Amino acid sequence: AAEGADLLKATQLKARKKRLRFQRSKIHDWGLVALEPIEAEDFVIEYVGELIRPRISDIREGHYEKMGIGSSYLFRLDDGYVVDATKRGGIARFINHSCEPNCYTKVISVEGEKKIFIYAKRHITAGEEITYNYKFPLEEKKIPCNCGSKRCRGSLN
């Protein structure tokens, strides 16, 4: 808990709002682009959405599938909980996956409240698309990856 509170404080201190914009992506449909340079380890954005229990996320995922929404704006946490940005979410939901991402995600819980923070792995130039590794579990049905990086694994899952 202490670690989370310190990290939250540090993040809030350093979290000078980064200017980001969602726009057409070379990777997939819409993506999030940095409008200003971002230094390595800088806080970029929080993945904001509704924290839902595993059971509820399974029901919603089935529902979204039926509605043809496909892979929705669901961010899975290690304990099975999911942050669903479909109905109420921030622009972080537009961040695409890359096999050589320029950002990484960190989940911290502060007073039981889980927050997903996204930080820069390296210097990011203005105009670059923000990406992180989705770390999707391996599946039979592959989603081909279009990140275009040299060491692309070929699929998201």
Ligand SMILES: Nc1ncnc2c1ncn2[C@@H]1O[C@H](CN(CC[C@H](N)C(=O)O)CC2CN(CCC(c3ccccc3)c3ccccc3)C2)[C@@H](O)[C@H]1O
């Ligand atoms: N490296 C990659 N290579 C290949 N594909 C990649 C890569 N990275 C991400 N993706 C694709 O992006 C997905 C993740 N995505 C990240 C952002 C996405 N680019 C986007 O443009 O939204 C968020 C999901 C995309 N979905 C859209 C729902 C939307 C909708 C549904 C139908 C038609 C249009 C739009 C919707 C609409 C209303 C209500 C609810 C949902 C959510 C991955 O599951 C994968 O399919």
